[in-house]
Amino acid sequence: MVMMLLAIAAVACGGPDELDMKAQRRRITTAAQQAYAGATIGAVSCPEHVEQGAGHSFTCTVEVGGAKVRIKGEQPKKGQPTFAAQEAVITKASAEGFVAAHSTIPQAVDCGPEPVHVVAPNGTIDCTVAFGDGSRQAVTLRVADVAGTVTIELPT
Helix, strand or coil: CHHHHHHHHHHHCCCCCECCHHHHHHHHHHHHHHHCCCCCEEEEECCCCCECCCCCEEEEEEEECCEEEEEEEECCCCCCCEEEECCEEEEHHHHHHHHHHCCCCCEEEECCCCCEEEECCCCEEEEEEEECCCCEEEEEEEECCCCCCEEEECCC
């Protein structure tokens, strides 16, 4: 009976030459909750089997506000894998607030229906600015990096 339980435990953990991916999913969930406070964190999906060893990498996804963010895991020589998001996570409210804060006249800003934008570096978020006189202006936010640094681009 004891040997059978040990065998099940080894399989559940992925074996001696594999990472414990259940533990890695928990680590990603915790990191996402801290990084994206206020956003709903959903399911984490990772490969079932990842060979353990320095230099090995793998990609997981985590749902943030209903959108999937790719997370790259890198295994160092010692210790736990490190994780890095491959896209910026920008809330609708943050995008709209950024545009509004950089406008010189009062307006209403709409950056689409999604509560969260997941955008790769150099990607864009399209917004519309509605001014008090009824006119509208298209505005594009250009995402510079995974930290969510953006710049405003106006149509030419």
